[in-house]
Structure formats: C-alpha cells, structure tokens
Amino acid sequence: MDRADFRTPLREVMPGVLMKFECDNPGGSHKVRAAYRVIDKGIRDGHIVPGKTTIIEKTGGNFGFGLAVVCNKLQIPVELAVGLGFSAIKRRYLEMFGARLIGVELLKQGATPKEVVSRQLEQASRNGRSYFYTDQFSNIASIHAHEFETGREIVEQLHGWPTVKRLVFVACAGTGASFTGVARALMGSGYEVSCVLVEPEGCDASKGVFVDHPFEGMSVGVSPPFLDWGQVQDRHAVTFDAAMETRRWFCQRSGYFIGNTTAACLTVARRLAERMSDDQKVVMLFYDHGLWYSH
Ligand SMILES: Cc1ncc(COP(=O)(O)O)c(C=O)c1O
Missing domain, CATH: 3.40.50.1100 (Rossmann fold)
Incomplete structure (x- = not known):
C-alpha cells in the first residue's frame, strides 16, 4: 500500500x-491518509519496527480503521481503546479489519480511553513489550x-x-x-x-x-x-x-x-x-x- x-x-x-x-479510501474515510503518514514516519524514524512494535491509539473509529488498513500490510498489530459511546457497528468492524479492541472491561467500569492506553503502556514497560502510541492529537x-x-x-x-x-x-x-x-x-x-x-x-x-x-x-x-x-x-x-x-x-x-x-x-x-x-x-x-x- x-x-x-x-x-x-x-x-x-x-x-x-x-x-x-x-x-x-481504504478504511472508508480521510483518516487513512493521516494513519499512513504517521506510521510511515514512525518507521522511518526508527520508532516502529514491523514484526516487533505494536501500535496503540485511542480513537472513535475512523483513525482506527486507517491504522488497521495500513498496519495489516506491514504485519504491525494494532490495539485500540474505543469509547463505548461510539457506534457499536464501527467497533465490530474495527475488529473485522484486524484491530484488537482493548480495555473493554475498564471502559465499562468508567475508565476513559486515555486511561486504558496509559495502563497498557505502563504494563508494556514492565513486561518489555514494545508499543508505539500514534497519538493522533499531537502527531x-x-x-x-x-x-x-x-x-x-x-x-x-x-x-x-x-x-x-x-x-x-x-x-x-x-x-x-x-x-x-x-x-x-x-x-x-x-x-x-x-x-x-x-x-x-x-x-x-x-x-x-x-x-x-x-x-x-x-x-x-x-x-x-x-x-x-x-x-x-x-x-x-x-x-x-x-x-x-x-x-x-x-x-x-x-x-x-x-x-x-x-x-x-x-x-x-x-x-x-x-x-x-x-x-x-x-x-x-x-x-x-x-x-x-x-x-
Ligand atoms: C467522520 C469524521 N469526520 C470528521 C473528522 C475530523 O477530522 P480531523 O481529525 O482531521 O479534524 C473525523 C475524525 O476522526 C471523523 O472521523
């Protein structure tokens, strides 16, 4: 791609x-273009290593579809914290596109998607897993x-x-x-x-x-x-x-x-x-x- x-x-x-x-667009919206640029830059800067790094993001959907579409081709797993208020169909389709929705239980208990991402990153640093937070609001x-x-x-x-x-x-x-x-x-x-x-x-x-x-x-x-x-x-x-x-x-x-x-x-x-x-x-x-x- x-x-x-x-x-x-x-x-x-x-x-x-x-x-x-x-x-x-593949992924169904303008956000795939942003996802492509963010991932491409992350790889070129050495922050993302296909086969090693997992992408993590909090998204209401379209940026998540974009990430899934772009990362599928590169064999980069994508984990998404999606607020429960977002369309249920979108959430199901994100999984169909290959993303893993994380923190559903925490979200049900009232955690925000941002808290879910922070929790996952904390655990990752303890068990040596490598994540790249695409952070669409500051990239x-x-x-x-x-x-x-x-x-x-x-x-x-x-x-x-x-x-x-x-x-x-x-x-x-x-x-x-x-x-x-x-x-x-x-x-x-x-x-x-x-x-x-x-x-x-x-x-x-x-x-x-x-x-x-x-x-x-x-x-x-x-x-x-x-x-x-x-x-x-x-x-x-x-x-x-x-x-x-x-x-x-x-x-x-x-x-x-x-x-x-x-x-x-x-x-x-x-x-x-x-x-x-x-x-x-x-x-x-x-x-x-x-x-x-x-x-
Ligand atoms: C359906 C839809 N419209 C508009 C926007 C706004 O796009 P941007 O983040 O470039 O401001 C988004 C962002 O996710 C979206 O999903």
Whole structure:
C-alpha cells in the first residue's frame, strides 16, 4: 500500500458544492491518509519496527480503521481503546479489519480511553513489550497528509472547473488536521479562499466549550490541536436534526448516504451555495459513509 491508493474523486454533487469523496479510501474515510503518514514516519524514524512494535491509539473509529488498513500490510498489530459511546457497528468492524479492541472491561467500569492506553503502556514497560502510541492529537504528520495529499489533489482536480477563482472551504474539526491541511493547500494555490468551521450546536471550540452530541469525529471535547484559528473566517452551528434532514434530502437526491459530520458540513454548504456567483464554489469533504452510524 502507498499513498497512490488514496486518490479520491472530486464531484459537484449539487450546483456550487464540490465534494471530495474521501469515503472511497481504504478504511472508508480521510483518516487513512493521516494513519499512513504517521506510521510511515514512525518507521522511518526508527520508532516502529514491523514484526516487533505494536501500535496503540485511542480513537472513535475512523483513525482506527486507517491504522488497521495500513498496519495489516506491514504485519504491525494494532490495539485500540474505543469509547463505548461510539457506534457499536464501527467497533465490530474495527475488529473485522484486524484491530484488537482493548480495555473493554475498564471502559465499562468508567475508565476513559486515555486511561486504558496509559495502563497498557505502563504494563508494556514492565513486561518489555514494545508499543508505539500514534497519538493522533499531537502527531503533526496528519496535517502534512492533508496538505500534501488531500488538499493538493483538490487543487489539481479544480482544473476541471476552470472558471472558478474563489473558494469557500466548509469543514469540521476533530484534531483539526484535515481542516488546516486542506485550507493551507487551497490558500497556497492562487484561489481566493475563505474557510468556515462547522460545529454542533452548543459547542464553541474557540472558547473551549463542548456539549455531548452524536456527530462522531468532530468537536470531540478538546480544542482541535491542529486548527489554525487564523484560517477560520466564519463559524456555523448545526443541530443534529438539521443534519439528519440534510442527509435524507441528499440521499434521495444523489443516492449517496453521507455520515453525520459530512451531513453537518453539507447543511452549511447547501445554504452558502445559494449565494455563490459563477466564479465561486464551496469545497467540502465527504468524510465517511453513514451506514455504520446507529442514527
Ligand atoms: C467522520 C469524521 N469526520 C470528521 C473528522 C475530523 O477530522 P480531523 O481529525 O482531521 O479534524 C473525523 C475524525 O476522526 C471523523 O472521523
């Protein structure tokens, strides 16, 4: 497997809205690109030795699928601490993809995924096992994946819309790596770009305010470490009901069943596209499919 496996289409899914189909990637989302970069860098830096090292991470799903997909080929075992609040189907499929879900009993007793990872690393140091904690919230290889791959691909693909001069990039943030990486690539490519951050209603990452919500993957309770606030020109809040209405509307219109975070972004993109002029498009990511979410 190499980066060439991750090339995805850019489609104008409705007038004015260009969507990058990251759901077509192996592992089903944009996060496989981050996983590939993180593992590749870990191996090149000598921190990961295939056949010896086990990868460990706390993830709500998509980064875990990415890690499993990338590591299967390299015969590197992957252990994941997945919070019990995440989609049960996703958890089952992570195992099908070859990841080992750890700490389920501890999680049931109220431990956090972070505590599960810490416990496993402590035990490993006692029994001499070698782990590499990919730590997606502090590994900047993820930004590079989206700047030099996802974002650059979009720029190349935009040649298919030669009259476009201005872009509105509409995105959400978990780690913020895809927001920042893609925004940087678009801004560095000669377009006039403005970036819009989408958040669940009640969350305001700029103030560190988060509420519980069902949009798995975005606004995850910590301020997105990779979000470059200087790039965020506007913020829009979306209710879950509005996103689900957009998802129903979009699947009947296009046949594509989008995941919850994509539905949140499309809710905003759709509104903005109504005001676009001929030289302007909204760009957004189709992060993942909706089939594995329970609502
Ligand atoms: C479905 C989904 N949407 C959006 C995001 C946000 O991506 P990023 O971590 O690049 O901000 C994630 C992250 O896991 C995700 O799984």
